[in-house]
Amino acid sequence: MDKKLKVANIGMKFGMSHVEGARDFGAEIALLCDNNEENLRFAGERYGIPEDRWITDYNDIITNESIDVATVAIPDQQHVKVSCDLLRAGKHVLCEKPLALTREDIEEMVRVSDECEAKFMVGQICRFTPAFEKAKELVSSGTIGDVYFIESEYAHDYMKLCDEWRADPARHGVIGGGCHAVDLIRWIVGDPQEVFAYGTHMLLPMVSYDDATIAVMKFGENVMGKVFVSTGCKRGYTMRTVIYGTKGTIICDNTSPTMTLFLTDEEGVVLPEQTIDVVVNNHNAAKEFEVFADAIINDKPVMTDAREGAKTVAVCLAIVESAKTGKPVKPDYNF
Numbered sequence: 573m574d575k576k577l578k579v580a581n582i583g584m585k586f587g588m589s590h591v592e593g594a595r596d597f598g599a600e601i602a603l604l605c606d607n608n609e610e611n612l613r614f615a616g617e618r619y620g621i622p623e624d625r626w627i628t629d630y631n632d633i634i635t636n637e638s639i640d641v642a643t644v645a646i647p648d649q650q651h652v653k654v655s656c657d658l659l660r661a662g663k664h665v666l667c668e669k670p671l672a673l674t675r676e677d678i679e680e681m682v683r684v685s686d687e688c689e690a691k692f693m694v695g696q697i698c699r700f701t702p703a704f705e706k707a708k709e710l711v712s713s714g715t716i717g718d719v720y721f722i723e724s725e726y727a728h729d730y731m732k733l734c735d736e737w738r739a740d741p742a743r744h745g746v747i748g749g750g751c752h753a754v755d756l757i758r759w760i761v762g763d764p765q766e767v768f769a770y771g772t773h774m775l776l777p778m779v780s781y782d783d784a785t786i787a788v789m790k791f792g793e794n795v796m797g798k799v800f801v802s803t804g805c806k807r808g809y810t811m812r813t814v815i816y817g818t819k820g821t822i823i824c825d826n827t828s829p830t831m832t833l834f835l836t837d838e839e840g841v842v843l844p845e846q847t848i849d850v851v852v853n854n855h856n857a858a859k860e861f862e863v864f865a866d867a868i869i870n871d872k873p874v875m876t877d878a879r880e881g882a883k884t885v886a887v888c889l890a891i892v893e894s895a896k897t898g899k900p901v902k903p904d905y906n907f
């Protein structure tokens with residue numbers, strides 16, 4: 573594909589990061605869509621997009637043959653319906669995380685994505701956070717030996733963020749926000765076979781679900797994991813992540829300018845810690861769009877396709893079920 577990609581962006585709040593990602597890549601921002609006219613105007617003026625390219629109904633993207641790609645950043649409950657409608661119309665779709673909130677919806681998303689030729693990517697943005705990219709590289713190169721334990725967390729205070737759709741019990745904090753930590757762990761060490769979780773509800777009076785959850789996980793032979801999700805925590809946003817290997821340990825997060833690496837000498841004794849500088853870019857929308865555009869232009873597999881996004885949600889659903897039932901749960905990856 574030699575021509576410039578023509579992009580329509582849906583959802584003008586967090587979705588403005590998709591406008592910037594596509595713009596920075598060099599794509600043409602052809603349409604901006606939001607069913608709230610005030611939000612639409614704000615974004616349109618901010619990015620200098622003429623008013624005749626502002627739309628309030630995403631169906632106008634479906635009927636516009638010139639659009640190649642649509643980005644979807646609207647409440648989680650609508651991801652599957654809107655993405656499937658766009659895919660069926662032949663548009664490539666970059667949709668925000670989480671892929672979906674229910675088992676039924678993840679199955680639908682995988683099925684429709686399999687049936688359609690257009691590409692689908694779920695925006696698991698932590699895979700483009702510089703510190704996490706570095707951690708993944710250190711693990712893949714064997715620098716810290718074999719990983720035997722990985723922990724990550726999603727600690728984010730929703731006290732002011734918790735609007736109506738985030739308070740929906742289907743949008744449990746483990747699925748809506750915790751999917752970041754779960755996806756990061758899956759990306760680095762693979763799919764957990766079993767999870768066991770506890771939850772508490774002490775901080776967010778406006779929700780009916782647990783606002784803190786801890787889950788332990790069993791991976792393959794000799795690998796364990798842990799995820800902590802707190803959507804009411806009294807601290808700044810972080811996804812502190814520690815990866816323990818047989819030859820070293822990585823400590824990193826998404827909001828610090830440095831990460832820490834411990835390595836060992838030939839006798840296995842720990843050497844002084846190393847500090848690695850990293851760029852802080854917690855929402856690397858430019859890289860995310862670039863990776864998706866590369867898959868479209870060069871017809872490559874998509875990094876986080878529907879199945880990959882579905883697996884992350886399957887783990888989150890298993891965590892929620894385990895905390896409710898008090899029993900270990902095996903995530904169902906059969907879709």
Ligand SMILES: NC(=O)c1ccc[n+]([C@@H]2O[C@H](COP(=O)([O-])OP(=O)(O)OC[C@H]3O[C@@H](n4cnc5c(N)ncnc54)[C@H](O)[C@@H]3O)[C@@H](O)[C@H]2O)c1
Nearest residue numbers: 583584585586587606607608611645646647648668669697
């Ligand atoms: N990757 C991340 O770190 C990250 C961060 C924040 C939000 N998100 C995700 O982005 C999505 C949007 O979150 P947000 O914080 O922007 O939500 P928001 O509620 O603040 O904004 C959603 C916007 O979408 C518009 N909208 C809703 N339904 C629409 C429809 N059918 N058609 C057109 N416009 C519609 C609303 O008017 C609003 O402007 C969610 O899926 C959320 O989980 C991801």
